[in-house]
Amino acid sequence: MQAVIEVVTQRIIKRSEVSRAKYLLALEDAKTKGVHRSALSCGNLAHGFAACNPDDKSSIKHLNKANIGIVTAFNDMLSAHQPYEDYPTLLKKACQEIGSVAQVAGGVPAMCDGVTQGQPGMELSLLSREVIAMATAVALSHNMFDGALLLGICDKIVPGLMIGALSFGHLPMLFVPAGPMKSGIPNKEKARIRQQFAQGQVDRATLLEAESASYHSAGTCTFYGTANSNQLMLEVMGLQLPGSSFVNPDDPLRLALSQTAAKQVCRLNEMGTQYTPIGHIVSEKSIVNGIVALLATGGSTNLTMHIVAIARAAGIIINWDDFSELSDSVPLLARVYPNGHADINHFHAAGGMALLIKELLDGGLLHEDVQTVAGPGLKRYTQEPKLIEGELRWVDGPTESIDKEVLTSISEPFQVNGGxxxxxxxxxxxxxxxxxxxxxxxxxxxxxxxxxxxxxxxxxxxxxxxxxxxxxxxxxxxxxxxxxxxxxxxxxxxxxxxxxxxxxxxxxxxxxxxxxxxxxxxxxxxxxxxxxxxxxxxxxxxxxxxxxxxxxxxxxxxxxxxxxxxxxxxxxxxxSYGMGRELFGALRSNLSSPETGARCTQAIDENY
The missing domain is CATH 3.50.30.80 (IlvD/EDD C-terminal domain-like)
Structure with missing residues (x-):
C-alpha cells in the first residue's frame, strides 16, 4: 500500500473512531431484531402484502423467503432513468427464480441539472439530495424488507439513495445501473458550438441541433460529469456488480447484469449464505477507495461534497484535506471529456473499470481488503462480465489499454497528481x-x-x-x-x-x-x-x-x-419563492458548509 494512502486512511479511522463505533452498534442492534416483519401485527402484515400474487403473499406471510425492496428513481424525462421503467418487473422475476420475493418499496424524485442549468429550478438541485435520502428512508420504513435494490444514477440521486440506505445499514443493498447512451457527436465539437453561440457566431437552431446530437437517446449522458462519476465511485466501493457501470442500456449484457444483481442481493441477506450489509461495505477503506478512483480519473467536483455526506451517514468523518493530500499522491490515469476528448464509452472500450482498478491495485493505491457485493476483496473487480453462450460469466479483464490517450497506466500517467x-x-x-x-x-x-x-x-x-x-x-x-x-x-x-x-x-x-x-x-x-x-x-x-x-x-x-x-x-x-422554492426554506437555511457535505442531517451528527 502506498504510504500516503495508508496514512490518510488511518487518520480517517482515528478521527471517526467514536462516530463509526456508534454507527456499527446501531447496525448490530437492528440486525439482532431479526426479520422485521415478524414483529408486525397481523393487520400491519396484511396491508404489506395485500397486492401481492398468491405465491408471493404466502412467502411473505410465512417468513421463509427473503423480501427485497426496490427503490426506484424512474421517470421518463431523464434519459439516464428512463430505462428503469421495466426494471421492477424483471427484478421481481429474477428474485422469484431463486425463491425470493421483491416489491417496489417506493420512488424517489430525480431531477436533472442539465435541464435546470441556469434556471430557477437549479436552486432545488442540491436540496433534492436530502429529499431523496428521506424518501429512501420512508420507502424502507415499513419493516417488510430483508434487502434492497437501488435504482438511481445521476447527480444528487445516488448520494441521496446512499445516505437514506445507510440509515438501514444492517440490510444488504445493491445499486443497479442502467448504463450510458451510445456516443453522439464528439464532445470537442459540442463545446466549440457552445462557445460560438456565446459569441453570437451561430444561432439557437444550430446550438439545439448540436445539443440534440449529443444528448440523443435513453441512457446516462456520455461526458464524465457527476452521473458517471457516481457510477465509477459505486463500482470501486463495491456497491454494484463488477463491470456493470458502463454497459449500454440496449446491450443484452445489461439485462443479464440486472437479473444477476437481483439474485445476488438475495444471497447477501441474513437468510442467504453471504450476509453482507451495506453498512459494512461502506467503510473507511472503501470511502478512500472511492476518492482515489475519482482523483485518478478527474471525476466531478460535486463528489467533494457528496462523499463527505455519504461517509458521515456511516459514521465516517472526512474533509477536504484528505481529498487534497490523496490528490497529491494519485496519478491521473484517464482523460474523458471534459478532461479529454473521449467519452465514457471510449473509456469503457479502452479497458474500463477492470483495467483502472487493476492499475490502482497494482500501484498500491486502493485497499484490496474490503467487503463488496460480489464477495470479499476488490480484486474481483479486475474481472469484466461477458455473455458466453448466453450465460453471464466474469473473465479476467485486460492487462493494458487499447487506447492510451483515454486510459493509461501507473507507469505512464497523464500527470503525476489527480488534479x-x-x-x-x-x-x-x-x-x-x-x-x-x-x-x-x-x-x-x-x-x-x-x-x-x-x-x-x-x-x-x-x-x-x-x-x-x-x-x-x-x-x-x-x-x-x-x-x-x-x-x-x-x-x-x-x-x-x-x-x-x-x-x-x-x-x-x-x-x-x-x-x-x-x-x-x-x-x-x-x-x-x-x-x-x-x-x-x-x-x-x-x-x-x-x-x-x-x-x-x-x-x-x-x-x-x-x-x-x-x-x-x-x-x-x-x-425565496417561485418554482417551489418557498417549500424548501427550512432545508436551505439549515444546510451545513460544503466541506462538511452541505448536509441537513443534524440527527445523524447527534446519533453517530
Whole structure:
C-alpha cells in the first residue's frame, strides 16, 4: 500500500473512531431484531402484502423467503432513468427464480441539472439530495424488507439513495445501473458550438441541433460529469456488480447484469449464505477507495461534497484535506471529456473499470481488503462480465489499454497528481479541479469582476467589458443562500475569453458543473457570503490571486482596508419563492458548509 494512502486512511479511522463505533452498534442492534416483519401485527402484515400474487403473499406471510425492496428513481424525462421503467418487473422475476420475493418499496424524485442549468429550478438541485435520502428512508420504513435494490444514477440521486440506505445499514443493498447512451457527436465539437453561440457566431437552431446530437437517446449522458462519476465511485466501493457501470442500456449484457444483481442481493441477506450489509461495505477503506478512483480519473467536483455526506451517514468523518493530500499522491490515469476528448464509452472500450482498478491495485493505491457485493476483496473487480453462450460469466479483464490517450497506466500517467487542489487563503477554503486546465492557465492574478447573479455575466460579455484579465466573482450562491446552484452557464463565456488570450478564472461560493473544464474555477468557497465569508467584501477591481499550483486563494487588499468595509448583503428575496422554492426554506437555511457535505442531517451528527 502506498504510504500516503495508508496514512490518510488511518487518520480517517482515528478521527471517526467514536462516530463509526456508534454507527456499527446501531447496525448490530437492528440486525439482532431479526426479520422485521415478524414483529408486525397481523393487520400491519396484511396491508404489506395485500397486492401481492398468491405465491408471493404466502412467502411473505410465512417468513421463509427473503423480501427485497426496490427503490426506484424512474421517470421518463431523464434519459439516464428512463430505462428503469421495466426494471421492477424483471427484478421481481429474477428474485422469484431463486425463491425470493421483491416489491417496489417506493420512488424517489430525480431531477436533472442539465435541464435546470441556469434556471430557477437549479436552486432545488442540491436540496433534492436530502429529499431523496428521506424518501429512501420512508420507502424502507415499513419493516417488510430483508434487502434492497437501488435504482438511481445521476447527480444528487445516488448520494441521496446512499445516505437514506445507510440509515438501514444492517440490510444488504445493491445499486443497479442502467448504463450510458451510445456516443453522439464528439464532445470537442459540442463545446466549440457552445462557445460560438456565446459569441453570437451561430444561432439557437444550430446550438439545439448540436445539443440534440449529443444528448440523443435513453441512457446516462456520455461526458464524465457527476452521473458517471457516481457510477465509477459505486463500482470501486463495491456497491454494484463488477463491470456493470458502463454497459449500454440496449446491450443484452445489461439485462443479464440486472437479473444477476437481483439474485445476488438475495444471497447477501441474513437468510442467504453471504450476509453482507451495506453498512459494512461502506467503510473507511472503501470511502478512500472511492476518492482515489475519482482523483485518478478527474471525476466531478460535486463528489467533494457528496462523499463527505455519504461517509458521515456511516459514521465516517472526512474533509477536504484528505481529498487534497490523496490528490497529491494519485496519478491521473484517464482523460474523458471534459478532461479529454473521449467519452465514457471510449473509456469503457479502452479497458474500463477492470483495467483502472487493476492499475490502482497494482500501484498500491486502493485497499484490496474490503467487503463488496460480489464477495470479499476488490480484486474481483479486475474481472469484466461477458455473455458466453448466453450465460453471464466474469473473465479476467485486460492487462493494458487499447487506447492510451483515454486510459493509461501507473507507469505512464497523464500527470503525476489527480488534479484536485484545496485552495486556502484569507478568502477561505475552496476546491479546484485542474485536470482539464492547461498548466499555463493555472495561476491567475487579476482584478475582480463581481456579480451576484450568473445571468448578469452575459450582458457584461456582450458589452465587451470582460475583454481583459479578470477573476469573475459570483457570490451569494452558497447552500444557505440559494441552495448552491451549479454555474455551468458561465463556462462558454469564460472559455471564449480564455481562447482570446485573457487570463480568466472563476471564484464562487456556489458550484460548478460536474463537467468543470479548462477554465480555473475555485468553487464551493466556505464560509459563504451569507455566513460572513470575506467574499461578501470583495469590490470591483480588487486584485485576487488564484494559484492552483500552490493552492493560494487570496484577496490582495490591505487588512486595514478590509476592516473598514461592510459586507455586501445577500439578497435572498428572488430565491425565496417561485418554482417551489418557498417549500424548501427550512432545508436551505439549515444546510451545513460544503466541506462538511452541505448536509441537513443534524440527527445523524447527534446519533453517530
Amino acid at each position: 484536485l487542489k484545496l485552495m486556502k487563503g484569507n478568502l477561505g477554503r475552496a476546491v479546484i479541479k485542474v485536470s482539464a486546465v492547461p498548466e499555463a492557465n493555472r495561476v491567475v492574478e487579476a482584478p475582480a469582476v463581481v456579480i451576484d447573479d450568473q445571468n448578469k455575466l452575459n450582458a457584461l460579455f456582450k458589452a465587451g467589458e470582460l475583454n481583459k484579465d479578470c477573476v469573475v466573482v459570483v457570490r451569494g450562491q452558497g447552500p444557505k443562500a440559494v441552495g448552491m446552484p451549479e454555474l455551468h452557464k458561465l463556462t462558454p463565456i469564460l472559455g471564449s475569453l480564455q481562447d482570446k488570450g485573457f487570463k480568466v478564472a472563476l471564484l464562487t461560493d456556489g458550484r460548478m458543473s460536474g463537467a468543470s473544464g479548462k477554465v480555473p474555477a475555485a468553487i464551493h468557497l466556505t464560509p459563504e457570503a451569507l455566513d460572513g465569508g470575506l467574499i461578501a467584501k470583495v469590490q470591483q477591481g480588487d486584485i485576487i490571486r488564484l494559484d492552483a499550483l500552490s493552492g493560494e486563494l487570496s484577496l490582495l487588499v490591505d487588512e486595514a482596508e478590509l476592516n473598514t468595509r461592510v459586507a455586501e448583503p445577500v439578497n435572498l428575496q428572488p430565491s
